[in-house]
Amino acid sequence: MPATSRSRIVADVDFDRSGRQHGFLRLFHSVHASAYGFIPIPIVVLRNGDGPTALLVSGTHGDEYEGQVALCNLVKSLDPARIQGRVIILPAANFPAAMAGRRTSPIDEGNLNRLFPGDPDGTVTEQIAYHIEHELVPMADLVCDLHSGGSSLMYVPSALFGGWQRDGSSTKGVAALKAFGSPVAYVAETNQGGARTLSGGAARQGIVCLGTEAGGSGHVTRDALSMVQRGVNNVLVHLGILPEDARIAPDAPTRFLEVGGPDYFVYAPENGLFEPLVELGEMVRAGQPAALIHLPETPWAEPATAHFARDGFVLCKRVPGRTVRGDCLFHLGTDIAL
Ligand code: CA
Numbered sequence: 001m002p003a004t005s006r007s008r009i010v011a012d013v014d015f016d017r018s019g020r021q022h023g024f025l026r027l028f029h030s031v032h033a034s035a036y037g038f039i040p041i042p043i044v045v046l047r048n049g050d051g052p053t054a055l056l057v058s059g060t061h062g063d064e065y066e067g068q069v070a071l072c073n074l075v076k077s078l079d080p081a082r083i084q085g086r087v088i089i090l091p092a093a094n095f096p097a098a099m100a101g102r103r104t105s106p107i108d109e110g111n112l113n114r115l116f117p118g119d120p121d122g123t124v125t126e127q128i129a130y131h132i133e134h135e136l137v138p139m140a141d142l143v144c145d146l147h148s149g150g151s152s153l154m155y156v157p158s159a160l161f162g163g164w165q166r167d168g169s170s171t172k173g174v175a176a177l178k179a180f181g182s183p184v185a186y187v188a189e190t191n192q193g194g195a196r197t198l199s200g201g202a203a204r205q206g207i208v209c210l211g212t213e214a215g216g217s218g219h220v221t222r223d224a225l226s227m228v229q230r231g232v233n234n235v236l237v238h239l240g241i242l243p244e245d246a247r248i249a250p251d252a253p254t255r256f257l258e259v260g261g262p263d264y265f266v267y268a269p270e271n272g273l274f275e276p277l278v279e280l281g282e283m284v285r286a287g288q289p290a291a292l293i294h295l296p297e298t299p300w301a302e303p304a305t306a307h308f309a310r311d312g313f314v315l316c317k318r319v320p321g322r323t324v325r326g327d328c329l330f331h332l333g334t335d336i337a338l
Contacts, residue, residue: 006120009131013045015088015139020080021045025090027127029107039096039124044075044089051085052239055140056232057132058090060112060147060198062097062105066157066214066221067146070228085241088136093198094128101218103150113147116201133201142176142239143209145198146228149216153328155316156280157224158184158257159231160211162191162199173208174338179238180210180231181250186257186315186333210235217319257333263309266290266330270304274323276330282314284332291329308332 012023024040031037056074058067071091078087092098094112096105104111110125118129137143149155159180161173164187177185191199191209202209212231215224230250236242268274272293278284285308292303312332323329 005135007127007131007135008120009041009127009135011043011135013043015045015086016047017045018047018049018080022075025131027124027131029124041090041095041128042092044091045086046078046080046083046089047086048080048083049085051083052141052241053086053088053139054236054239054241055088055136055143056090056146057093057143057198058146059092059098060094060145061103061150062092062094062099063101063103063150063218064146064148064214064216065219066148066224066228067212068092068098069220069225070146070232073229074232082243082246083236083241084243085239086139087236087241088139090132090136093132094125096124113145113197116196116198117204129198129201132198133204137198137202137205137207140202140207142235143198143202143207144232144235145209145211146214146232147211148214148224149316149319151216151218152319153316154216154280154319155213156184156314157215157221157227158182158186158213158315159227160186160188160213160259161208162188162195162197162211163203163209164189165192173210176208176210176235176238178254178338179234180254181234181248182212182227182231182254183250183252184257184315184333185254186259187336187338188259190259213316256336256338257313257315258336259315259331259333264312264332264334265328266306266308268293268323268325268327268329269306270295271324272296272304273321274318274327274329275303276317278314278330280314280317284308284312284314286310293323310334
């Protein structure tokens with residue numbers, strides 16, 4: 001670790017040692033039941049010789065399981081003798097949230113992906129964010145932050161690059177997104193250097209961060225898992241950490257989408273029960289009804305209707321039926337040539 005580190009988290013792995021190591025980031029947390037204890041955030045480091053470093057993260061949101069399963073598999077399957085460089089794997093970044101199967105931490109309600117750049121003297125979740133942005137990200141040439149829709153959303157399994165810039169300057173991120181090789185991938189301009197996400201933190205360090213929205217609904221599908229596993233593998237090949245013959249050819253060319261501003265999103269206009277009028281993967285038109293919100297307490301009342309504000313591809317859909325005003329029901333993507 002750099003001598004200037006202000007992070008209070010201590011890693012019990014040596015990032016410069018060759019071979020495979022596993023251990024914990026020790027986040028000291030003095031509570032009634034454990035005066036001198038630490039929160040053990042698992043970390044795995046594989047290194048062989050000199051070369052680029054990939055930082056692979058999941059469990060930033062604890063109820064997003066596809067990336068966590070993919071990285072649990074990768075930890076066992078990746079042979080350090082086969083790599084050139086270094087792979088740092090953090091499968092349960094917000095460890096308390098991951099253990100609880102929740103988006104946010106049960107300790108401090110922290111949403112890790114809204115707390116970057118973090119605070120070395122802050123809450124548990126702020127300390128994790130600070131350590132990732134200031135200790136782990138600077139070691140990396142590329143970061144993968146593996147998300148999905150979690151408990152409340154379901155995505156068409158996708159890879160994404162949120163640091164995209166419309167002026168065409170973000171060529172490294174676009175090249176990595178193409179290398180990922182998912183059936184659907186999207187770009188957005190939301191994760192630039194000001195963002196409170198891990199992707200924003202990587203942007204502050206000048207490092208490309210790819211993400212996924214691998215599915216969701218609080219479960220894992222074979223399709224979503226294979227998309228993540230293939231994509232991570234192919235990004236390691238893209239970086240030169242794995243040899244070219246390790247590349248897994250995609251089943252189909254990638255469909256690239258853009259996710260833009262507020263008109264891409266549909267929100268619940270009322271409290272009630274969400275009846276979707278379209279499904280994931282459909283093409284919709286501006287003005288088309290997206291959902292009805294029913295009022296079971298007065299079932300004779302007309303439901304409220306939510307509409308799509310623009311044309312697009314239905315990329316993301318809300319899962320729970322019970323809904324309150326302001327919940328995101330859908331978001332769209334629009335086809336783009338990259
Ligand atoms: Ca997420």
